[in-house]
Amino acid sequence: MRSGKAIVLAAVLFGLAGPRVLLQAAAQEQKKTATTTPAFSYDPGGRRDPFKDLFGGTTIREKKAIGGLSDLLIEDVTIMGIVKARGKYEAIISLSEGFPLTLHEGDRLADGFVLSIGDSQIVFRRTLDNRGVPLAKPRDIIKEIISEER
Numbered sequence: 001m002r003s004g005k006a007i008v009l010a011a012v013l014f015g016l017a018g019p020r021v022l023l024q025a026a027a028q029e030q031k032k033t034a035t036t037t038p039a040f041s042y043d044p045g046g047r048r049d050p051f052k053d054l055f056g057g058t059t060i061r062e063k064k065a066i067g068g069l070s071d072l073l074i075e076d077v078t079i080m081g082i083v084k085a086r087g088k089y090e091a092i093i094s095l096s097e098g099f100p101l102t103l104h105e106g107d108r109l110a111d112g113f114v115l116s117i118g119d120s121q122i123v124f125r126r127t128l129d130n131r132g133v134p135l136a137k138p139r140d141i142i143k144e145i146i147s148e149e150r
Contacts, residue, residue: 069103069107072109079091079094081145082119089117090102091103091104111126111127111129112124121142123142126138
């Protein structure tokens with residue numbers, strides 16, 4: 001196979017062969033490679049299709065490491081406690097990994113912000129949906145501390 005390419009290359013370099021000879025040689029090479037490579041076929045043998053979507057088209061939200069407030073969704077906030085410091089309330093929340101974090105009024109989250117913090121509740125204003133699209137009408141979400149946890 002290499003000797004055939006070498007002969008055609010030598011003929012082209014010395015001007016003995018034209019473009020027609022090159023096209024014929026290329027066509028012969030393609031025929032040889034096409035016949036040697038087998039076509040792929042898959043027999044499931046009663047097994048499930050490995051390329052079929054396992055979740056049936058539903059979107060599954062991956063748990064990712066949260067680097068800060070801008071990665072945190074309102075629904076993921078777990079209130080650990082509320083503290084009054086310097087005349088203002090601060091909320092201590094828990095991330096999904098269990099690490100504590102402090103929230104103040106006006107802090108931005110991935111899908112909204114903290115509207116207000118009271119002595120037993122936090123009011124969030126949700127401005128984006130789960131896909132990051134702005135909501136036509138923002139919603140207020142209230143999360144309270146359970147009386148047993150106070």
